[in-house]
Amino acid sequence: MSEQPRFELYGFWRSSATYRVRVALNLKRLHAREHLVNLDAGAQREAGFLAINPLGAIPALIDRAPGQSAAPITQSLAILEYLDEVQPAPPLLPADPAGRARVRSLAAMLVADTHPLITPRVRFYLAEQAGFDAGAWRGWQTQWFTTGLQAFERRLAQEGHGAPFCHGTVPGLADICLASILVVMRVFQISVADTPLIDRIMAACEADAAFAAADPRRQPGAPQAV
Amino acid sequence: MSEQPRFELYGFWRSSATYRVRVALNLKRLHAREHLVNLDAGAQREAGFLAINPLGAIPALIDRAPGQSAAPITQSLAILEYLDEVQPAPPLLPADPAGRARVRSLAAMLVADTHPLITPRVRFYLAEQAGFDAGAWRGWQTQWFTTGLQAFERRLAQEGHGAPFCHGTVPGLADICLASILVVMRVFQISVADTPLIDRIMAACEADAAFAAADPRRQPGAPQAV
Numbered sequence: 001m002s003e004q005p006r007f008e009l010y011g012f013w014r015s016s017a018t019y020r021v022r023v024a025l026n027l028k029r030l031h032a033r034e035h036l037v038n039l040d041a042g043a044q045r046e047a048g049f050l051a052i053n054p055l056g057a058i059p060a061l062i063d064r065a066p067g068q069s070a071a072p073i074t075q076s077l078a079i080l081e082y083l084d085e086v087q088p089a090p091p092l093l094p095a096d097p098a099g100r101a102r103v104r105s106l107a108a109m110l111v112a113d114t115h116p117l118i119t120p121r122v123r124f125y126l127a128e129q130a131g132f133d134a135g136a137w138r139g140w141q142t143q144w145f146t147t148g149l150q151a152f153e154r155r156l157a158q159e160g161h162g163a164p165f166c167h168g169t170v171p172g173l174a175d176i177c178l179a180s181i182l183v184v185m186r187v188f189q190i191s192v193a194d195t196p197l198i199d200r201i202m203a204a205c206e207a208d209a210a211f212a213a214a215d216p217r218r219q220p221g222a223p224q225a226v
Numbered sequence: 227m228s229e230q231p232r233f234e235l236y237g238f239w240r241s242s243a244t245y246r247v248r249v250a251l252n253l254k255r256l257h258a259r260e261h262l263v264n265l266d267a268g269a270q271r272e273a274g275f276l277a278i279n280p281l282g283a284i285p286a287l288i289d290r291a292p293g294q295s296a297a298p299i300t301q302s303l304a305i306l307e308y309l310d311e312v313q314p315a316p317p318l319l320p321a322d323p324a325g326r327a328r329v330r331s332l333a334a335m336l337v338a339d340t341h342p343l344i345t346p347r348v349r350f351y352l353a354e355q356a357g358f359d360a361g362a363w364r365g366w367q368t369q370w371f372t373t374g375l376q377a378f379e380r381r382l383a384q385e386g387h388g389a390p391f392c393h394g395t396v397p398g399l400a401d402i403c404l405a406s407i408l409v410v411m412r413v414f415q416i417s418v419a420d421t422p423l424i425d426r427i428m429a430a431c432e433a434d435a436a437f438a439a440a441d442p443r444r445q446p447g448a449p450q451a452v
Contacts, residue, residue, distance in 0.1 A: 054384045055377070069324045071385075075338070077303075078330035085323040097311040098295045104304035112301070112338040117348070125369060130356050143351060151281070158280045159297075 007032035008062040010052060010072070012039045013219035014187050016115055016180040017076035018059040023176045024080050026210035028087045032061070036221045039120065076180075077111055080173055092173045102159075103167050106152065106174035110181050114148030118184075138190075145185055146192050152178065153195040162197040164204040171208060179205045183216055233258035234288040236278060236298070238265045239445035240413050242341055242406040243302035244285040249402045250306050252436035254313045258287070262447045265346065302406075303337055306399055318399045328385075329393050332378065332400035336407050340374030344410075364416075371411055372418050378404065379421040388423040390430040397434060405431045409442055 007025065009032040011018030025032050037043045037058050044056045053060040053072040060072040061079045063086070073079050084092045093100045116122075118141050126132035126140065156162040166174035182202050185191065205211040216222060233251065235258040237244030251258050263269045263284050270282045279286040279298040286298040287305050289312070299305050310318045319326045342348075344367050352358035352366065382388040392400035408428050411417065431437040442448060 055381055063324075071324065071328075073324070073327045073331060075331040075334035077334055077338070078327045081330055082323055082327040085326065097308055098289075098297065098299070100311065101299045101304045101308040102297075104307055105299060105301040108301035108303055108338075112303070112334075113342055116339055116342045121373070122343070125366075126356075129365065129369075130352075130358070130362070132356070136356070139355065140351075143355075147347070155281055 004064070005031040005033045006063065006065050008064070009034045010037050010049065010060040010062075011035070011058050012037055013221040014184060014216045015039070015058060016184040017111075019183055019214050019216060020076040020111075020176050020180045021059045021061060021079050021083075022214035023179065023211050024083050024092060026213055027090060027092070027171065027176075027208075028083060030083065030087055034219075038221065077107065080176065084173075090170065092176070094167060094172070099167060102161075103172055103174045106155070106166055107177040109152055109155070110148055110177045113151075114144055114181060117144040141188060142190055145181065145190055148181065149192045149195055149198060153198050156197040156201075162201055165201055171205060171211070175201060175205055178202070179211055187216055230290070231257040231259045232289065232291050234290070235260045236263050236275065236286040236288075237261070237284050238263055239447040240410060240442045241265070241284060242410045243337075245409055245440050245442060246302040246337075246402050246406045247285045247287060247305050247309075248440035249405065249437050250309050250318060252439055253316060253318070253397065253402075254309060256309065256313055260446075264447065303333065306402065310399075316396065318402070320393060320398070325393060328387075329398055329400045332381070332392055333403040335378055335381070336374055336403045339377075340370055340407060343370040367414060368416055371407065371416055374407065375418045375421055375424060379424050382423040382427075388427055391427055397431060397437070401427060401431055404428065405437055413442055 007030060009018070009021060009025070011021065011034060013036070022034070037049055039058070043049055044058060050056055053074065055074055057074050059076060059079060060074050061082070062070055062072050064070055065086070073082055080092060093103055123132070123137055126137065132140065156166070161167055165171050166178060178198065179202060233256060235244070235247060235251070237247065237260060239262070248260070263275055265284070269275055270284060276282055279300065281300055283300050285302060285305060286300050288296055288298050290296055291312070299308055306318060319329055349358070349363055352363065358366065382392070387393055391397050392404060404424065405428060
């Protein structure tokens with residue numbers, strides 16, 4: 001595709017939040033040029049990226065469509081809601097308020113309650129201030145991934161949803177967030193047992209090209225074998 | 227008000243997430259009956275509350291309006307978006323997609339990036355597994371409140387917003403989330419210095435009766451002097 005893409009996405013290959021945006025763009029067939037911000041090298045704090053996004057945060061999405069501000073949009077959930085508003089089809093949320101609330105609540109269980117605990121700044125603090133070694137950090141990661149996914153699985157079972165996706169027959173916001181947790185767990189080689197409903201949803205996601213193309217292992221910057 | 231209220235809100239006096247819902251209901255002049263779920267006594271894990279919300283999570287909102295499912299809605303951001311959809315006036319989000327994205331992103335900086343780090347389950351894990359005493363926990367709380375609020379202040383300054391509210395002249399989703407962090411910091415007697423824009427927004431919020439009436443210290447269950 002030689003034309004100028006509408007969107008510029010600043011992200012990183014193994015970033016769970018970048019993955020969410022990548023999947024949403026793919027589902028909506030929106031084209032973005034993706035820029036690698038190498039978190040391992042501290043590129044998010046360098047002048048080159050701060051000129052794009054003074055917050056130094058990825059993912060950051062710029063919409064170059066006429067009439068849009070071209071200011072970077074940050075925070076994956078805000079970006080996903082934005083994409084759903086400017087390109088409503090296919091929708092990431094159901095049409096009814098109660099369904100929308102359920103899907104947003106499922107997403108928040110993972111994006112708000114689970115993922116922020118496993119970020120590099122938390123790892124740095126625990127290593128520096130609490131003497132966490134690699135084993136203690138792995139215990140911490142495992143604790144919160146397990147807590148988050150077990151609660152998610154229990155909820156799917158109680159509410160009788162989860163076939164083939166979190167809220168019906170098409171993938172949406174909750175599926176994107178669920179898959180984003182599972183793909184980084186795979187990078188870290190952490191797994192949680194006895195989550196059959198989640199496993200079935202993840203299989204449905206991985207059979208969808210929009211999710212498969214967003215896999216961290218397939219992005220520029222990823223090691224050859226993770 | 228003797229008529230049956232439309233909403234039932236299950237929450238706790240000092241819960242930051244419950245406060246968010248309380249403010250949104252007040253702003254929209256929606257009446258809810260609030261039920262105290264005493265987190266200090268473990269009431270969220272007791273059969274009485276699990277019969278209401280099998281997830282055992284607060285806040286949980288039930289909408290008894292005809293045509294609504296009466297299933298509990300969980301996760302504060304999902305509840306706020308729901309209230310904005312079923313009762314659009316006054317709006318919690320601006321009308322334009324870029325403005326909506328900015329407000330949702332500001333909210334996520336606090337509700338997703340900051341608050342989940344300071345919850346009781348994290349405190350319990352750090353005490354049990356990493357030997358955190360009261361001083362170490364206070365250092366942890368202070369670290370993440372400070373990181374979150376300083377980033378928020380820097381962003382307001384860079385983007386030239388923040389008068390009198392986060393995104394213009396009426397309070398909305400970002401203001402609710404900002405105030406929800408500041409009111410619990412007050413309960414914990416933690417403060418962050420040199421945040422003049424945040425201080426100005428908080429003063430504007432506190433001058434609004436919808437926020438003042440939601441203050442944790444004014445709720446049933448709160449100690450007489452916090």
